Amino acid sequence: MAADTPHRNLIIEGDNFDSLRLLNTTHAGKIRVIYIDPPYNTGNKDWVYNDSYVGKNDRWRHSQWLEFLYQRLTLARDLLTPDGVIMVSINDENRARLELLMDEIFPGMRIGSLVWRTKDSTSRTESNLSEVHEHVLVYGREGFSFQGSSKSTKKYKNRDNDPRGPWNIDPLTVNADRFERAGFFYPLQNPKNGFWYPCDPDRVWAYASEKIIEDIARIRSGSMEHWIREEKIIFPNSEDERVVIWNTLEELKLAIKKGDVPVTPKRKKPLISEDTPNLEFWVGKPVGFGRPGFKKHWSDLNSYVNPLSSWISRANEQLDEDDIHILVSPNAGAGTEVIQEVFGSRVFSYPKPPALIKELLKQASKPQDIILDFFAGSGTTGQAVLELNADDKGQRSFILCSSTESNDKEPNKNICRDVCAERMRRVIQGYNQKPGYSSIQGGEFAYIQLEKMEVADLHFELDPKHSFQLLALRRFQVAMPVPEGSIKLLGRIDDCDFLICNEVNEYTVQEILNWTRNHAVSKLAIYCNRPESLQEQLSSNGVQANCYSLIDSLMFVQGADYDN
Ligand SMILES: C[S@@+](CC[C@H](N)C(=O)[O-])C[C@H]1O[C@@H](n2cnc3c(N)ncnc32)[C@H](O)[C@@H]1O
Numbered sequence: 001m002a003a004d005t006p007h008r009n010l011i012i013e014g015d016n017f018d019s020l021r022l023l024n025t026t027h028a029g030k031i032r033v034i035y036i037d038p039p040y041n042t043g044n045k046d047w048v049y050n051d052s053y054v055g056k057n058d059r060w061r062h063s064q065w066l067e068f069l070y071q072r073l074t075l076a077r078d079l080l081t082p083d084g085v086i087m088v089s090i091n092d093e094n095r096a097r098l099e100l101l102m103d104e105i106f107p108g109m110r111i112g113s114l115v116w117r118t119k120d121s122t123s124r125t126e127s128n129l130s131e132v133h134e135h136v137l138v139y140g141r142e143g144f145s146f147q148g149s150s151k152s153t154k155k156y157k158n159r160d161n162d163p164r165g166p167w168n169i170d171p172l173t174v175n176a177d178r179f180e181r182a183g184f185f186y187p188l189q190n191p192k193n194g195f196w197y198p199c200d201p202d203r204v205w206a207y208a209s210e211k212i213i214e215d216i217a218r219i220r221s222g223s224m225e226h227w228i229r230e231e232k233i234i235f236p237n238s239e240d241e242r243v244v245i246w247n248t249l250e251e252l253k254l255a256i257k258k259g260d261v262p263v264t265p266k267r268k269k270p271l272i273s274e275d276t277p278n279l280e281f282w283v284g285k286p287v288g289f290g291r292p293g294f295k296k297h298w299s300d301l302n303s304y305v306n307p308l309s310s311w312i313s314r315a316n317e318q319l320d321e322d323d324i325h326i327l328v329s330p331n332a333g334a335g336t337e338v339i340q341e342v343f344g345s346r347v348f349s350y351p352k353p354p355a356l357i358k359e360l361l362k363q364a365s366k367p368q369d370i371i372l373d374f375f376a377g378s379g380t381t382g383q384a385v386l387e388l389n390a391d392d393k394g395q396r397s398f399i400l401c402s403s404t405e406s407n408d409k410e411p412n413k414n415i416c417r418d419v420c421a422e423r424m425r426r427v428i429q430g431y432n433q434k435p436g437y438s439s440i441q442g443g444e445f446a447y448i449q450l451e452k453m454e455v456a457d458l459h460f461e462l463d464p465k466h467s468f469q470l471l472a473l474r475r476f477q478v479a480m481p482v483p484e485g486s487i488k489l490l491g492r493i494d495d496c497d498f499l500i501c502n503e504v505n506e507y508t509v510q511e512i513l514n515w516t517r518n519h520a521v522s523k524l525a526i527y528c529n530r531p532e533s534l535q536e537q538l539s540s541n542g543v544q545a546n547c548y549s550l551i552d553s554l555m556f557v558q559g560a561d562y563d564n
Helices: 016-026 061-077 092-105 224-229 249-258 333-343 354-364 380-392 415-429 455-461 464-476 506-519 531-540 550-555
Strands: 010-013 031-036 044-049 052-055 080-090 110-117 133-140 167-171 293-297 311-314 370-373 397-402 446-449 487-493 496-501 523-528 545-549
Touching (some): 061 080, 080 354, 092 110, 333 415, 354 380, 380 415, 455 550, 464 487, 464 496, 487 506, 506 523
Parallel strands (some): 110 311
Antiparallel strands (some): 080 133, 110 133, 167 293, 487 496
């Protein structure tokens, strides 16, 4: 980690209520993806409310948990960008409660829920139901969508040199029966060779016939005859196809009895039976045993993206990924295996597998996003962000908020420092023969400890270090080592330098006058203790600067410092 470079990745130690309040002053509207894995309220004392662990028999267990999450989720909501998303892991038992809470906090933002298979093995309960899944609830703002995946052109070929380009055969039937759609149930004839095709009574043709429906213009999808004229209906190749003529009704009935009639392609269900209306129609006609289809051209597709499936699959499952993108994740135990690899022991219980979070982030995030996890625990989300950036050369940054988990029995326990931050250090250095990450690849972070101050004491307790860090986060969303000197550079936007000057005096005014000359900028924005006086002195010396009250800028988030 280079000491003097800004840190875009942050690990914040403390109760996440305080961390989120800080982030509301520094990152409001700037975070595109939030992933959290909060305590599930299992009753196994997995979380603390009002300084004590909540157990199974606590009378207000569920209300307390909901209140605890409500406070944090409402703060988190304001951090999201206009196309931001929040994804929350939850077990089956508490999904409904959490979903109702999220509906209230994020009205109109529900995208859906993903189901993740956590285990293969059974853990039988008295009810003989083995719970092997968890949920990820997804709430996104209006501009959000998952990435999905590009549709494959693999199946689209141009076997007949069609000038409209490559095509694939789509089914020519729809999910409706002959009673629901009478005008769509009729024998179909190939006009080129006269062969006939029976209609499936349980899945009728996708297009009505002009011979049956008089007012065909009313049918927006177009008639079968229209699509035949357009050469969009593809009939089986006459050379390969089996074609039969039953000369008498008895011959036909015998064929029905033997099952020797056209059948549906997959389930092999006979398409002509004793119940077929007007059975005599099929006597004396050439009947094709193949199935006609719809010629769907690549250029016809409404979208070239496969949507994300709500089912998160396991690597050992057989996938049919033609029209949908399925995430693949290892089981829950893989999270512990990674912890074991990084630390040599199981220093944290029930971490999520980085591969799962990486898959979710790959779908939900863009390469420049800031990703927040305010129940970061062992820091899995941070590792997933680094791995994903390495895969797609992204520049995502992470903010991890983790508690110490210290209590009366273990006052020195510090999960945030000793597990979360230590894990990130080891991942950045490289572990178990895995390569590390350079700072250009995001292999760096700043560790922030929160210090609470009363507003009334701010004037006395705020030191230059605090001011500098807070303003750097607020203005540039980075944490930086505090530079030496009485004039400190926060950052640059275009040709304007943002400076902090704690004490306006003769010496510092002179330093600022020299600044524009020495640093090739034409404008200055300066936070200081006497803004009016400084502005006057600078302008009388011909230096263009906007000066702001340092204390006001720290206390009021929306203020002069944002108007530059
Ligand atoms: C289920 S674990 C998250 C595990 C994480 N996904 C991982 O893979 O390591 C929930 C974490 O939230 C932390 N936590 C609970 N209450 C918190 C609070 N008020 N502020 C910050 N963290 C808290 C717990 O200490 C625990 O580490």
